[in-house]
Amino acid sequence: MTDKKSKKSYHHGNLRAELLVHTLSVVENEGPEAVSGRAAAKAVGVAPAAVYRHFPDKRALLTACAASAFDQLADAIEARKSDSQPQEMAQFRAEGEAYIAFALHRPNLFRLMFRGDVIDGEDEEFLRASGRLQTAPGNGMGDPGSPEGAVSILGWAVVHGLATLAIDSQLDRELPANLVERERVLTSMISHMGPVFRTLGVKD
Amino acid sequence: MTDKKSKKSYHHGNLRAELLVHTLSVVENEGPEAVSGRAAAKAVGVAPAAVYRHFPDKRALLTACAASAFDQLADAIEARKSDSQPQEMAQFRAEGEAYIAFALHRPNLFRLMFRGDVIDGEDEEFLRASGRLQTAPGNGMGDPGSPEGAVSILGWAVVHGLATLAIDSQLDRELPANLVERERVLTSMISHMGPVFRTLGVKD
DNA sequence: TTTCTGAAGTGATCATTGATCACATTATCA
DNA sequence: TGATAATGTGATCAATGATCACTTCAGAAA
Numbered sequence: 001m002t003d004k005k006s007k008k009s010y011h012h013g014n015l016r017a018e019l020l021v022h023t024l025s026v027v028e029n030e031g032p033e034a035v036s037g038r039a040a041a042k043a044v045g046v047a048p049a050a051v052y053r054h055f056p057d058k059r060a061l062l063t064a065c066a067a068s069a070f071d072q073l074a075d076a077i078e079a080r081k082s083d084s085q086p087q088e089m090a091q092f093r094a095e096g097e098a099y100i101a102f103a104l105h106r107p108n109l110f111r112l113m114f115r116g117d118v119i120d121g122e123d124e125e126f127l128r129a130s131g132r133l134q135t136a137p138g139n140g141m142g143d144p145g146s147p148e149g150a151v152s153i154l155g156w157a158v159v160h161g162l163a164t165l166a167i168d169s170q171l172d173r174e175l176p177a178n179l180v181e182r183e184r185v186l187t188s189m190i191s192h193m194g195p196v197f198r199t200l201g202v203k204d
Numbered sequence: 205m206t207d208k209k210s211k212k213s214y215h216h217g218n219l220r221a222e223l224l225v226h227t228l229s230v231v232e233n234e235g236p237e238a239v240s241g242r243a244a245a246k247a248v249g250v251a252p253a254a255v256y257r258h259f260p261d262k263r264a265l266l267t268a269c270a271a272s273a274f275d276q277l278a279d280a281i282e283a284r285k286s287d288s289q290p291q292e293m294a295q296f297r298a299e300g301e302a303y304i305a306f307a308l309h310r311p312n313l314f315r316l317m318f319r320g321d322v323i324d325g326e327d328e329e330f331l332r333a334s335g336r337l338q339t340a341p342g343n344g345m346g347d348p349g350s351p352e353g354a355v356s357i358l359g360w361a362v363v364h365g366l367a368t369l370a371i372d373s374q375l376d377r378e379l380p381a382n383l384v385e386r387e388r389v390l391t392s393m394i395s396h397m398g399p400v401f402r403t404l405g406v407k408d
Numbered sequence: 409t410t411t412c413t414g415a416a417g418t419g420a421t422c423a424t425t426g427a428t429c430a431c432a433t434t435a436t437c438a
Numbered sequence: 439t440g441a442t443a444a445t446g447t448g449a450t451c452a453a454t455g456a457t458c459a460c461t462t463c464a465g466a467a468a
Contacts, residue, residue, distance in 0.1 A: 009463090012417075031321040038454065047418045049457080054416090058455065108321075114372040117235045117312075121373065134374065144378055144389055150396055153378055154362065157393075161365025162357075168318040169325060170338065174348055174357055185348055189361075192354055195399035213434090216446075242425065251447050253428080258445090262426065 016054040018044045024065050024109070031108045032062055032118055062112065063119040063126050069109045070129035073102050077133075088202045089194065096159040096190045103163035104183050110167065147200040158193055162186050220258040222248045228269050228313070235312045236266055236322055266316065267323040267330050273313045274333035277306050281337075292406045293398065300363040300394045307367035308387050314371065351404040362397055366390050 012018075022043050026035050037058055038048045055061045080098040081091060103110040112118070119126065143149045165171050166186060175182050198204075216222075226247050230239050241262055242252045259265040284302040285295060307314040316322070323330065347353045369375050370390060379386050402408075 015416080033321055036454065037456090048455090049419080050417050052456075111321075114368070114374070116372055117237055117315075130374075134377070144393060149378065150393060153366075153375065154393060154396055157365030157369060158358065158362050159365070160369055161361030161363070164318070164368060165361060165364055168320055170318070170334075171357065173338070174353065189348060189354060189358060192358055192400055192404070195403045196396055199399045200396070219445080240425065241427090252426090253448080254446050256427075 012044070012046055012050075015044065015046060015050060019051060019054060019061070020064055020068065023061055024068060027062075027065050027112055028106055028109045032065075032112050032115065035062060037061065059118065059120050060123070063123045065109075066113050066115070066119045067123070067126040067129040069106075069113050070126070070133055073099070073110075073113070074129070074132035076102055087204060089197055089204045092155050092193075092197070092202075093187070093190050096155070097187045099159050100163050100166075100186050101183060103167055104179060104186075107167040110163070151197060151200045151202055154196060155193065159190065162189060216248070216250055216254075219248065219250060219254060223255060223258060223265065224268055224272065227265055228272060231266075231269050231316055232310055232313045236269075236316050236319065239266060241265065263322065263324050264327070267327045269313075270317050270319070270323045271327070271330040271333040273310075273317045274330070274337055277303070277314075277317070278333070278336035280306055291408060293401055293408045296359050296397075296401070296406075297391070297394050300359070301391045303363050304367050304370075304390050305387060307371055308383060308390075311371040314367070355401060355404045355406055358400060359397065363394065366393060 019040050022040050023035055026040070035058070037051045037055075040061075041048045041051050051061070055064070077095050077098045080094045113130070121127075144153055163186070166175060166182065175185055194204075223244050226244050227239055230244070239262070241255045241259075244265075245252045245255050255265070259268065281299050281302045284298045317334070325331075348357050367390070370379060370386065379389055398408075
């Protein structure tokens with residue numbers, strides 16, 4: 001990881017970034033509850049109190065992780081979206097696949113993003129990152145009464161619902177155990193939303 | 205709460221139940237993170253260690269809360285379901301409304317139910333309670349490839365997705381701030397699923 | 409170059425918490 | 439009436455989040 005600059009200079013030089021990386025991996029592997037500021041400090045080779053020079057408290061550390069997660073998801077969605085035709089239904093399917101893939105492959109990180117109790121929803125960086133997502137799928141957001149609004153919200157809800165139910169093991173009996181299979185079945189279910197989209201005036 | 209039987213008998217007599225009630229209210233009001241075994245003990249008027257006579261650890265305490273929550277939700281759904289016509293679409297709408305109402309009115313409790321990291325998913329009592337829910341909406345569960353399976357899963361996913369996104373403040377810009385309004389808009393969106401149900405062969 | 413100032417890291421310390429242990433008390437039932 | 443197991447107590451431990459006064463050092467100012 002950190003290349004062995006064996007001589008430890010009093011000042012670390014890259015502490016904030018490394019703390020973030022380490023915490024992200026802890027969250028991803030063991031969940032947010034397993035995060036410990038002290039452990040992170042030790043892992044990076046620094047005194048426990050040093051953490052507080054870069055993050056006012058534990059919540060800020062986790063918030064930074066959540067922001068990074070939102071960025072990663074938004075990146076994945078944009079990447080997948082760009083190499084698909086701009087037909088709306090196809091776009092939606094592509095975005096949905098990226099969303100579900102992210103949730104299935106990095107469940108702990110995905111869950112953290114929506115844990116309003118553990119993160120600071122007012123944080124600037126967090127708002128920016130999570131904002132990227134809100135504008136991505138629900139490009140035509142706004143009034144849920146309008147067809148466009150209803151479509152974007154319903155679409156997001158289905159995808160988000162499938163993803164969360166799956167990773168919270170509420171669909172274990174209905175879904176294959178194998179991860180790849182699971183992903184395939186879930187994304188295939190997105191297509192069933194076709195009729196809704198057609199009814200609300202979305203072109204294929 | 206506990207009526208003032210001022211003479212404290214060495215044995216409490218109802219500890220487990222009262223600990224559960226107290227913890228449920230803490231979860232509901234402040235979230236699972238705010239739960240403290242010691243605080244609960246003090247609130248009920250007992251030594252910290254007494255808690256461990258009834259719950260092996262904190263996780264077990266939270267798991268019991270989650271089980272209770274599942275029971276309450278299942279009760280609410282069954283109640284609402286019974287006084288609606290047995291036409292499938294109407295049933296689904298009724299169940300969805302109950303589901304969303306529960307989530308909106310008791311968000312912290314609702315969230316706890318799906319927090320696999322904090323609760324013990326193997327717990328017998330928890331499995332029984334959460335099982336009630338799985339059979340309730342997805343009465344025709346099973347293969348997601350079959351129309352019945354797809355309908356039940358999709359339906360649950362939409363409702364669950366709408367509920368979680370709403371309480372995790374991801375729809376604040378799209379939804380009214382007022383709780384009752386919010387509930388109305390969300391449940392009204394369920395109807396948009398009509399076309400999917402029709403296509404998959406569900407009668408109105 | 410030298411000086412000085414603020415950012416970054418340290419070690420000590422505190423209160424709180426989850427958990428365990430030996431012990432005390434009492435409900436239950438043989 | 440006793441014995442026994444269930445239930446509650448108080449002491450105690452290790453870990454954690456957080457704060458404080460103190461050091462170290464990098465970079466701007468002189």
